[in-house]
Amino acid sequence: MNGLNDRDLEALLRKYRPASKRTSSTSAGRTWPWAIAASILIAVAFGLHGRVDHTESRVDEQRARAVLHGLDAGLDDSADGSVFAMWIAHREAVAARQAEEQQAALVPLGPDQGRL
Amino acid sequence: MTPRKALIVAVIVLFPLALHAVWDQWEASSFANEIMRIADRQELTDLSVLRRPLASAEQRRSASLYAAAAQLSSNLMAAEGGSQLYRIDFAVPDSSSSAAVAAATDVLARAEPAMSLLDLATPLDFAGFSTIAAELNENQFPLDTLNLQACLKADILSARGAGDDAVRYFVQAARLQRTMLIAFYRNQATVRLYGSVRILLNQGRPSPPSLLALQHTVEEWPDIDDVAAQLIRTRARLIDDVWHHPASGTGWAYRIQPWRGTDQGITFFLLRPLFTDLLRREVQSFDRAIAIAKLPLPDRFDAVRDFRRAEAAAPPAVRAMFTRTFGFPPAGLASGILANENPFGVRHLAFRRTIITALAIERYRADHDGNPPDALSTLVPAYLSAVPHDPFTTGPLTFRKTGDSYVVYSVDLNRVDDGGELYGAGSGKNAYPVRRDDLAPADIGIRVHLSSTR
Numbered sequence: 001m002n003g004l005n006d007r008d009l010e011a012l013l014r015k016y017r018p019a020s021k022r023t024s025s026t027s028a029g030r031t032w033p034w035a036i037a038a039s040i041l042i043a044v045a046f047g048l049h050g051r052v053d054h055t056e057s058r059v060d061e062q063r064a065r066a067v068l069h070g071l072d073a074g075l076d077d078s079a080d081g082s083v084f085a086m087w088i089a090h091r092e093a094v095a096a097r098q099a100e101e102q103q104a105a106l107v108p109l110g111p112d113q114g115r116l
Numbered sequence: 117m118t119p120r121k122a123l124i125v126a127v128i129v130l131f132p133l134a135l136h137a138v139w140d141q142w143e144a145s146s147f148a149n150e151i152m153r154i155a156d157r158q159e160l161t162d163l164s165v166l167r168r169p170l171a172s173a174e175q176r177r178s179a180s181l182y183a184a185a186a187q188l189s190s191n192l193m194a195a196e197g198g199s200q201l202y203r204i205d206f207a208v209p210d211s212s213s214s215a216a217v218a219a220a221t222d223v224l225a226r227a228e229p230a231m232s233l234l235d236l237a238t239p240l241d242f243a244g245f246s247t248i249a250a251e252l253n254e255n256q257f258p259l260d261t262l263n264l265q266a267c268l269k270a271d272i273l274s275a276r277g278a279g280d281d282a283v284r285y286f287v288q289a290a291r292l293q294r295t296m297l298i299a300f301y302r303n304q305a306t307v308r309l310y311g312s313v314r315i316l317l318n319q320g321r322p323s324p325p326s327l328l329a330l331q332h333t334v335e336e337w338p339d340i341d342d343v344a345a346q347l348i349r350t351r352a353r354l355i356d357d358v359w360h361h362p363a364s365g366t367g368w369a370y371r372i373q374p375w376r377g378t379d380q381g382i383t384f385f386l387l388r389p390l391f392t393d394l395l396r397r398e399v400q401s402f403d404r405a406i407a408i409a410k411l412p413l414p415d416r417f418d419a420v421r422d423f424r425r426a427e428a429a430a431p432p433a434v435r436a437m438f439t440r441t442f443g444f445p446p447a448g449l450a451s452g453i454l455a456n457e458n459p460f461g462v463r464h465l466a467f468r469r470t471i472i473t474a475l476a477i478e479r480y481r482a483d484h485d486g487n488p489p490d491a492l493s494t495l496v497p498a499y500l501s502a503v504p505h506d507p508f509t510t511g512p513l514t515f516r517k518t519g520d521s522y523v524v525y526s527v528d529l530n531r532v533d534d535g536g537e538l539y540g541a542g543s544g545k546n547a548y549p550v551r552r553d554d555l556a557p558a559d560i561g562i563r564v565h566l567s568s569t570r
Contacts, residue, residue, distance in 0.1 A: 033124045040129075070304060071456065080424065083452030088300055090446070091353060095254035102250070 064089035136389065143392035144371050150396050151355060155363035160352040162363065166253045166297075167246055174241045176248060181237035182295055183249030186258035188230035192223065193261040201264055206271045206315045207544040217275075220268060227265045231288075234262060238291045245295070254353075256301035263289050263305040267312040274312070279320025283330050286312065290333040299346045303460040306467050310562075311541020313471050317478060317564045324482045331475040337468050341507065343416075343454075343461035344409035350453050351402040354446075358395060398449055405450040413462060413507055414531060420458050427451040459529055462507050466526035466560045469504035473513055473524045474562040476500045486566065488522045491515065514559075525561020534559050 004012075067085040155161050170176045193199065204220050206212045245252045252259065266289040273282035289309050296302035316322060322330075358372040372392050374384045384391075408419045427448055436447040446452070473492065476499035480489050489495055492503045492515045503512045506526045515524050516536055523536040534557040539545060543563075 033121075033128055036125075037128050067300070079428065079448065080452040080455035083446055083448050084300075084456045087350075087446050087449060087452070092255040092257065094357070095251040098254070099251040 060089050060093055063092060136386070139389040140371070140392070141368070143389040143396070147359070147372065147392050147396045147399075148361070148370055150399055151359060151363045154351075154355075154399075160348050161355055162359075163253070163352055163356045166244060167250060168244070170243055170246050170248070172241065175243045176246075178237045178240035178242040179245050179248040181233050181240070182242070182259070182292075183245060183252055185230045185233035185237065186249075186252060186262050188233070189227060189262040189265055190258035192227055192230065192265075201268055204268065204271070205311065205541055206275050206319065207311070207542045212275070217272065221272065224265060224269060224272070227269075230262060230265065231269065231285075234266065234288050234292070235284075238288045242294050244297075252295070253297070256296050256298050259292060259295055260301050260304050263292050264308055266292070267308050270312050271315050274316045274320035277319065277321050279316055279322030280326045282312075282316055282320050283322055283326040286316065286330050287333050290330070290337070293337060297349070299342070299457050299460040299464070303464065306464055308541060310467050310471065311543070313474070314542030314562050317474060317562060322478075324479050327475050327479050327482070331472055331479070334468060334471050334475070337464075339465065339468065341413070341461035341465050343457050344406050346457045346461065347402060347406045347409050347450070347453055350449070350457075351399060351406075354395070354449065355399065398446070401448075401450040405454040409454060409458065414509060416458065417508075417529075417531065420454060424451055424455050463528075463560060465507040466528070469507070469513060470524055470526060470561050473500065473504055473515075474564065477522065477524065478564070488517055488566070490517075492524070514561075520567050521563055521565045523561050523563040525559040528558045528560045530556065530558065532557070536561060536563065538563060 064082075064085045067088045068081055071081050071084070151161050170179060193201070200216070201220055201223060204212055204216055266285045270282040270285035270289070273279070273285070286309070289305070289312070293302060293305060296305060357375045359370075360373055361370045372388065372395060404423065408416060408423055411419050473495075476495045477488055480495055480499050481487060492500070492512060496502060505511065506513050508527050508529070508531050513524055513526055514533060514536070516522065523538070525536050525538065527533050537557045537559050538561050539558050
């Protein structure tokens, strides 16, 4: 190391700086898009799960079981019977909501209205 | 942000969005084309036909009366004590004890307002509920409860030997069937009515004019099985749930809508192309089911069995997963509906024909000192226009006489003559509920004990 002054030493250090530092900098530059993509996926996954809780309660399970029980052809234990019962329960739920919407749309009569 | 970084963002975010938009458009167009194909065949694609305005004041009046009666009846069933009415069978001593009958009579006393409305609606012309009670186009359970109450009223009178009074309620219940477009509810109602006919003929002692009035009323039921029509209507309901566009176009803006009960949100938006694809496949699978439903009897039974086996062997895994998670679209709906609608439809023919034949036999007996005919052909033409065919075979209904009874029956789903092995309400063997295997020994029929009548 004889003959090296401080300036030469600094130049050598700049030339042969540790490889890890350079790698780390490059890696950060390549990772952040993946981090964003991962964040989007996580948000979507949470969104899906959050939605499932609402949708699962739409079909009245109790009514579907009652329909299944009422099938008189021994089809009640089959997959066909289950699909059928779920469908009937679904349509009944749709009809109930339609009736509620109709009721809500009715304008209440005033005290002098509706008299014959 | 450098251009390179901006490009990365664009690729990661915008490219999938663009791909999603193209996929969504492609699936929506395919679905619209599918609906257009159905409409081109002049088959139902939406339920607007059920909401068509009624033509006459009498039709509007009957719709209102039936709807009000059904609402009252449904309210009563929901109240305490209503559900016990389902368990009473006057042919089974355990289920028709004096305490049970007294309790039922008490409940039925509160059903009088509904019965009065039903009585008013019965003779009127009926052409659907339209928008007067649109919910009854889909949920016909309240009509079934009305039927139950009318049948129980008839049973109580029959058990007292007042068959002529009971027939009035029979006519109400039999005419009520015209309001039941959905075979599931109609089947439930018919099974109950059938039990009451058995009780009437064994306990009620109705006069020949009453028998004739009831026979004419049951003869008004269409003598066609409507399995294919039921499937077409079910498919229209499926489409109507999600497609609120004309069937005649493939507009660029047309998309499926979230089915009722779900919100328009990110989940639906992201999965919409997949839902559209699943729905289109489900709608397409109805084509095969409808084609099978149009096959003549009895060949249809084998085709239904093969279709069910094929569906069971290749379960639609993705569809099933979505059904479990989102409750919709229902996987295997066409197969499930066909498997249930076919027995409903064909059994309804058997119910109709055996009731008419038994009533004709009773009228014959009234004219022949209580003796039944030697064969059904004896009833033609004075009591029957022709000997009815068994819808499960190619032959006529079976008629057997023993020393103290006779039985007229159809061989039921197993298509084997089990010697008059009857089941269900009024058979005396098992009260509600009735659950049997398709291939179990069973016949659909009416047995009348000669000693207990005439």
